Amino acid sequence: MDFSLRTYDRLLGTVVGAGYRVLTLRRAIREAAVEFPFILRHDVEWNLKRTLAVTDIEKRHNIRSSLYFRVDTRVYDLPTMARLQEEGFEIGYHFNTLDRCRGDFAAAIALFEREVQQLRDAGLTIDTVIQHGDPRVKKTGYLTNGDILIHDPGLLARNGILDVATGLDERYPNHIYVRDLGVRWDKAESGRQLVEYIRNKRWPAIYMLTHPDYWSESFIRACGLQVAARILRGLSLNRKIAAIKSWCAPRPSGQHPHS
Ligand SMILES: [Zn+2]
8 A cells, every 4th residue: 555654664665775865855955966865855744653653664774854843733742853853863844834824924934933943942953944835724915834935035044044945956956856745646656656666766866755644554544545535536636635634634622733
């Protein structure tokens, strides 16, 4: 099954076996370009347990990835982030301050700066940040959470943060961006095909994003999520992702986690 942890384990085995060099975003941007880079990123939305299952597999392969943590869900767990950093993972900030400030740019920028500082105060080295996209949040006056970077072009530099998009394009201009969007690979028909592509080194530079929330220990959950994604295929991509996200997200009080 494509999004089971066993498949992830196999996928990483193929990455390493094919001779790719796995990098965090920080290393990819800061260090000299390498041959066959495999830049590995996870957006950590709701579930710490699934994230740790992913990092455990990576440690077994001697791989370290970049993990972008939400600060407004239950994954905001500073001791765990510090431990992962200690183990060599890169911890980054997964920001959605425009959503949370309902499109108020000044408030969203101030909150962004405050939260970066909070993470640093906890001993975390925050060199990179990634915006969170949530199609369920109604956006008034902006398109994405990343719009604060357009509105305030000095925001990253002022806060000592590397510009991921520009940095990657400079270092690896021909990289291919592979994502598990909506519990489906966007650059391959299946996990098996993706593994084949990697084994055959179809792409000389890969930047992969996964969401640990979509990956399952149990075969049944992995099947269920994928079947649901297939049923929803008729919907627009955004609506499909929204539906899957609300299925993955815990709702203890019957309320949306960031409403
Ligand atoms: Zn996200």
